[in-house]
Amino acid sequence: MDLVTPGIGLVFWTTVTFLLVVFLLIKFAWKPVLGMINERNKSIEDALQLAEKTKAEMAQLQADNERIIAEARKERDNLLKEAREMKDQMIAQAKAEASAEANKIMAAAKVSIENEKNQAMQDLKSQVATLSFEIAEKVIGKELENKKVSDEIIAESIKNLKFN
Amino acid sequence: MILKLSKRNFLIVCFTFLFSCISFANDDSAVEEKPAFNINETIFGHIGDNHDWHMWDYNGHAVGFPLPVILVNTNPFSIDVFMSSEFEHGHKTVTKGDHTYKMVAKEMGGQDIFYVENGEVTDKGPLDFSITKNVFTLFLVAIIMLVMFIGCARAYKRRPGQAPKGFQAWLEPVILFIKEDVIEPNLGRHADKYTPYLLTVFFFIWISNMMGLIPFFPGSANLTGNIAVTFVLAVFTLLITNFSGNKEYWKDIFCMPGLPWPLIPIMAVVEVIGIFTKPFALMIRLFANITAGHIIVLSLTSLIFIFGTLAIAPVSVFFVMFMDVLELFVAALQAYIFTMLSALFIGLAMPEGHEA
Numbered sequence A: 001m002d003l004v005t006p007g008i009g010l011v012f013w014t015t016v017t018f019l020l021v022v023f024l025l026i027k028f029a030w031k032p033v034l035g036m037i038n039e040r041n042k043s044i045e046d047a048l049q050l051a052e053k054t055k056a057e058m059a060q061l062q063a064d065n066e067r068i069i070a071e072a073r074k075e076r077d078n079l080l081k082e083a084r085e086m087k088d089q090m091i092a093q094a095k096a097e098a099s100a101e102a103n104k105i106m107a108a109a110k111v112s113i114e115n116e117k118n119q120a121m122q123d124l125k126s127q128v129a130t131l132s133f134e135i136a137e138k139v140i141g142k143e144l145e146n147k148k149v150s151d152e153i154i155a156e157s158i159k160n161l162k163f164n
Numbered sequence B: 001m002i003l004k005l006s007k008r009n010f011l012i013v014c015f016t017f018l019f020s021c022i023s024f025a026n027d028d029s030a031v032e033e034k035p036a037f038n039i040n041e042t043i044f045g046h047i048g049d050n051h052d053w054h055m056w057d058y059n060g061h062a063v064g065f066p067l068p069v070i071l072v073n074t075n076p077f078s079i080d081v082f083m084s085s086e087f088e089h090g091h092k093t094v095t096k097g098d099h100t101y102k103m104v105a106k107e108m109g110g111q112d113i114f115y116v117e118n119g120e121v122t123d124k125g126p127l128d129f130s131i132t133k134n135v136f137t138l139f140l141v142a143i144i145m146l147v148m149f150i151g152c153a154r155a156y157k158r159r160p161g162q163a164p165k166g167f168q169a170w171l172e173p174v175i176l177f178i179k180e181d182v183i184e185p186n187l188g189r190h191a192d193k194y195t196p197y198l199l200t201v202f203f204f205i206w207i208s209n210m211m212g213l214i215p216f217f218p219g220s221a222n223l224t225g226n227i228a229v230t231f232v233l234a235v236f237t238l239l240i241t242n243f244s245g246n247k248e249y250w251k252d253i254f255c256m257p258g259l260p261w262p263l264i265p266i267m268a269v270v271e272v273i274g275i276f277t278k279p280f281a282l283m284i285r286l287f288a289n290i291t292a293g294h295i296i297v298l299s300l301t302s303l304i305f306i307f308g309t310l311a312i313a314p315v316s317v318f319f320v321m322f323m324d325v326l327e328l329f330v331a332a333l334q335a336y337i338f339t340m341l342s343a344l345f346i347g348l349a350m351p352e353g354h355e356a
Helices: A008-140 A147-160 B002-028 B039-047 B133-158 B167-213 B227-243 B247-254 B261-307 B310-348
Strands: B052-058 B061-066 B068-074 B077-083 B093-096 B099-105 B111-117
Touching (some): A008 A147, A008 B133, A008 B167, A008 B227, B039 B261, B052 B133, B068 B099, B077 B093, B133 B167, B133 B227, B167 B261, B227 B310, B261 B310
Antiparallel strands (some): B068 B077, B093 B099
């Protein structure tokens, strides 16, 4: 019966010691240990979440990059195309302007040549007339009395004179 | 290969033992008329508590050290403190103030201290608050636990947020196992409040059990195999269970819903008894398991002395080794069971009922 009768001394000391151990361990061991474990678990969880988020962000970033590159490529193509078109246009315009200028110059040249020709013809006509008159005077041998009439005749002749 | 070698080595050791034992036995046979070996006294002497720490006998003298005796007299109130060596193993009476004490060996191990009046030993004694072998071991376990876990906490503070290292890495899985697989499934969202108590109970029982398995000085006391210790632990669980019981728990005890009214008083009585039987079972289970283990180990060792020959030693050693390994497992298992059932009882006191 002794074996199953709790002795008061051991009951007392067990109570005191156990309570002391519980309170000391709560204050100096369990609180910090469990706190640190929780904190660490939380930080690991946070790190994992952050990694997941970063991964998603990276994927997003990569997609963005690809999109930007594609856009840039398209833009470049557009620019090149525009430049080519502009070049062609400029060349065409330059050609047109040049030909227009050439035509103008040609026309002006033609007009001036015509004028020169006409002038030259006029001069020639009057020269020929004078020459012819002088020749006629000499041929006739005498100066016509009526100078006025003769001048009229000359003018009339010149007028009627046509080349070609 | 290694296994084979070690097996052979083991056999060699056994045979060496056997032969040396036989030669010893022959030597001993010359010395006759030793007092008969009293197995009851030996076993219960080890199982019970003691006022001194006996380590071994040398030339018929006990080698050990005395422990403080603290006696509290109730009428009138006084406290006497002296070393147990003053009793000289019960051969002498000790007089302090008005009282004379005598230490009397109990039938089933341990000693009682009685008053001596007019040269006669009475059957009354003072309250014995002595630092006995078990109390000494209790203090030792407390110190070991404080050093272990405060050291562990310091390791956590030194390396915040990092992976555990060394001893801390050994303790953490155990702490987490108890916390996550024993406490949390039973207590759910209330777990944090009770985790410190339950962790302390687990490690206290485990370390005490293991201390009991060490066969020499710092160990050998049958701490968790003493009903007083398991009684105190069970009372703590009883108190915590009932103080944390919610309205529903008490309603289930005194007025079980859905029960026909004539049965309510009968069930209330059964339930009230149940409040006490649950921790009572905790107390008996731990006490009986540890005490039984000690008795088996001591019995097997006593075989050598019962047969009076060392030839039986290899058999004893083999079986004791087997039992020790089993007890090592039981030490952890009983700590686990006590903790798990405590958590379960506390959890049952907080049913998540219909309105909760």
